Amino acid sequence: MRSIADQTDDELGGPGSVLVRQRRDHVELDRLLHELERTTGTAQEEVLGRIDRLVFSHAFAEETVLWPVIRRVLPDGDALTLQVEEEHQEVNELVTALERDGLDSPERSARLRRLVEVLREDVRDEEDVLFPRLQVVLGPEELRALGRRWELMRRISPTRPHPTVSRRPPGNALSGLPLSLVDRTRDLVDAGVRRAPERIAPAGRALSQGLAGVAGLIERIPLFRSGDGPPTSR
Numbered sequence: 001m002r003s004i005a006d007q008t009d010d011e012l013g014g015p016g017s018v019l020v021r022q023r024r025d026h027v028e029l030d031r032l033l034h035e036l037e038r039t040t041g042t043a044q045e046e047v048l049g050r051i052d053r054l055v056f057s058h059a060f061a062e063e064t065v066l067w068p069v070i071r072r073v074l075p076d077g078d079a080l081t082l083q084v085e086e087e088h089q090e091v092n093e094l095v096t097a098l099e100r101d102g103l104d105s106p107e108r109s110a111r112l113r114r115l116v117e118v119l120r121e122d123v124r125d126e127e128d129v130l131f132p133r134l135q136v137v138l139g140p141e142e143l144r145a146l147g148r149r150w151e152l153m154r155r156i157s158p159t160r161p162h163p164t165v166s167r168r169p170p171g172n173a174l175s176g177l178p179l180s181l182v183d184r185t186r187d188l189v190d191a192g193v194r195r196a197p198e199r200i201a202p203a204g205r206a207l208s209q210g211l212a213g214v215a216g217l218i219e220r221i222p223l224f225r226s227g228d229g230p231p232t233s234r
């Protein structure tokens with residue numbers, strides 16, 4: 001079985017195929033991870049924010065749209081997707097801890113190192129194992145249809161870590177839209193704060209913190225925590 005990293009777009013089902021769309025994001029992630037390793041302080045925070053906005057909606061849409069298909073069509077789909085869900089759970093927890101403890105935390109550099117490591121492992125598991133297996137059972141037409149569904153879900157998925165919600169349906173599918181609205185509003189507020197004069201920036205930062213609190217409450221709604229098992233449930 002050949003890694004999707006070594007195949008042409010045509011072999012992967014053409015430009016709209018879920019495999020081509022996935023690989024495109026993974027290449028962009030690799031570029032951002034190199035940038036993360038080269039930067040420090042607030043510049044590094046800014047790169048981390050861009051990684052968050054790429055990674056969380058990407059993974060959330062995998063968990064709601066792609067992994068259920070893999071569990072349906074592959075006999076060992078459950079074990080295969082559980083491994084990736086555990087990696088996603090660790091990424092959610094690492095980024096939550098990085099944001100909570102700030103730039104001066106003594107654990108920051110170890111957490112960043114681990115984050116880069118897990119994200120790279122996740123890409124390898126998907127490109128070398130999961131997607132080649134999916135490619136055997138789905139034709140190009142189905143890969144393109146799945147690509148459209150994944151892309152649509154990605155655009156309405158959360159852009160920040162939510163370690164408490166379920167990594168599996170129904171909890172993740174139900175929590176996706178409310179969390180996405182809160183996250184994307186926060187993204188706009190934070191972007192405004194970065195450009196705002198210093199006298200109004202504190203109000204923006206307070207609003208952003210308030211929205212983080214709202215997201216925390218949404219995450220804890222029992223229905224949104226239903227669907228996954230002990231390895232990934234918190």
Ligand SMILES: [Fe+2]
Pocket residue numbers: 022058062126
């Ligand atoms: Fe992916």
